[in-house]
Amino acid sequence: MSKLIVVTGATGQQGSGVINALSANPDWRIRGLTRNLNSEKAKVLIERGIEMIAADFDDEGSLTNAFIGANAIFAVTDFYEPFGTGIGPEKAMQVEYDRGVKLARAAAKTLTLETYYWSTLPAAKDLSNGEVEVPHFDAKGAIDAYIKNDPVLNPKTIFLLTGFYASNFKYPPFTPIYSKPAGQYILALPAKSSSHLPSLGSVNNIGITVSGLLQHPYPSTAYGPKGGRYVHVTTGKYQIQDYFSKWAEIAGKGKLQVLSVPFEQFEGLHGMWGTELGLMVKFWEVVGAPRMWGTVGDGDIMVDSRDLEGVRDRLVSAEDVWRQENWDQF
Numbered sequence: 001m002s003k004l005i006v007v008t009g010a011t012g013q014q015g016s017g018v019i020n021a022l023s024a025n026p027d028w029r030i031r032g033l034t035r036n037l038n039s040e041k042a043k044v045l046i047e048r049g050i051e052m053i054a055a056d057f058d059d060e061g062s063l064t065n066a067f068i069g070a071n072a073i074f075a076v077t078d079f080y081e082p083f084g085t086g087i088g089p090e091k092a093m094q095v096e097y098d099r100g101v102k103l104a105r106a107a108a109k110t111l112t113l114e115t116y117y118w119s120t121l122p123a124a125k126d127l128s129n130g131e132v133e134v135p136h137f138d139a140k141g142a143i144d145a146y147i148k149n150d151p152v153l154n155p156k157t158i159f160l161l162t163g164f165y166a167s168n169f170k171y172p173p174f175t176p177i178y179s180k181p182a183g184q185y186i187l188a189l190p191a192k193s194s195s196h197l198p199s200l201g202s203v204n205n206i207g208i209t210v211s212g213l214l215q216h217p218y219p220s221t222a223y224g225p226k227g228g229r230y231v232h233v234t235t236g237k238y239q240i241q242d243y244f245s246k247w248a249e250i251a252g253k254g255k256l257q258v259l260s261v262p263f264e265q266f267e268g269l270h271g272m273w274g275t276e277l278g279l280m281v282k283f284w285e286v287v288g289a290p291r292m293w294g295t296v297g298d299g300d301i302m303v304d305s306r307d308l309e310g311v312r313d314r315l316v317s318a319e320d321v322w323r324q325e326n327w328d329q330f
């Protein structure tokens with residue numbers, strides 16, 4: 001009999017990637033979660049034969065109900081939606097934390113649960129020794145700490161550290177612009193262009209990693225009592241200049257120059273999104289390539305998705321994502 005995976009954020013980029021990676025696998029039944037069963041995206045999933053169920057991260061009872069019978073759960077919270085309403089970074093962190101805790105509590109109560117795949121990001125403030133706090137990272141880092149303190153859920157959890165989506169070019173802070181006088185594309189970022197970026201490649205790599213781990217489970221023993229089992233979902237780290245130059249080359253845009261600008265200037269260009277994403281870029285610079293979240297905390301263990309059986313040959317690089325797109329209108 002097939003097992004059940006419950007996918008939160010099923011209508012979003014990460015969740016739909018998990019669904020795509022597993023929908024043809026007869027060993028797994030999929031139940032997707034959405035707040036709105038009548039949205040276009042939910043309807044498409046229902047038409048594909050995916051069981052969809054209404055649940056809200058703010059309503060723990062709806063999550064407990066949605067998780068009934070789950071052998072595996074993929075959980076992801078969305079920082080950007082509350083942040084985008086303009087409530088400010090502190091409140092958006094609190095909303096994301098509360099939602100992550102509700103998901104974790106509901107998962108811990110699910111007696112059939114074998115594995116909880118929690119999509120997270122590094123605790124930037126801790127890793128940078130207090131130098132850079134990145135709200136959408138640190139809210140997830142605080143949820144990690146909550147899970148590690150839960151003796152029921154922690155041993156069942158795989159913490160998926162996710163890198164920078166190859167599709168982020170469509171967000172203005174990462175959209176290069178053409179400078180006629182310079183005769184090339186330019187991207188202003190608040191860090192040295194020689195600092196590094198952790199690339200996720202295709203956002204589908206998260207789903208590919210989950211499906212590989214379901215087939216080849218990660219050993220559940222080798223980590224400390226309050227430690228976590230982390231998988232860094234990545235196709236490699238790049239110097240920022242190289243990453244964007246590769247995009248320009250593949251997209252047929254010629255040369256691209258990453259300009260290192262002061263943080264305040266980046267904020268001036270992109271408002272609150274500039275602050276939020278600028279802090280992330282600053283974090284990459286501060287922690288540096290060798291420590292690109294190598295160790296997350298005491299007792300944690302970490303593997304790279306490229307070292308996992310059933311995953312390494314299926315990962316899709318940023319370059320491959322860009323090659324599949326038509327950049328003529330860009």
Ligand SMILES: NC(=O)c1ccc[n+]([C@@H]2O[C@H](COP(=O)([O-])OP(=O)(O)OC[C@H]3O[C@@H](n4cnc5c(N)ncnc54)[C@H](OP(=O)(O)O)[C@@H]3O)[C@@H](O)[C@H]2O)c1
Nearest residue numbers: 009010011012013014034035056057077078079162164165
């Ligand atoms: N962009 C990057 O490079 C990057 C890299 C790593 C991590 N991340 C993280 O990725 C996260 C976003 O994931 P994504 O890209 O998959 O987002 P997305 O495409 O915007 O989708 C968000 C999903 O979350 C669901 N959702 C939001 N609020 C909900 C609630 N209150 N209750 C139930 N479901 C809710 C939505 O479902 P419905 O609308 O259908 O209810 C939707 O399926 C962010 O937290 C971000 O920090 C981003």
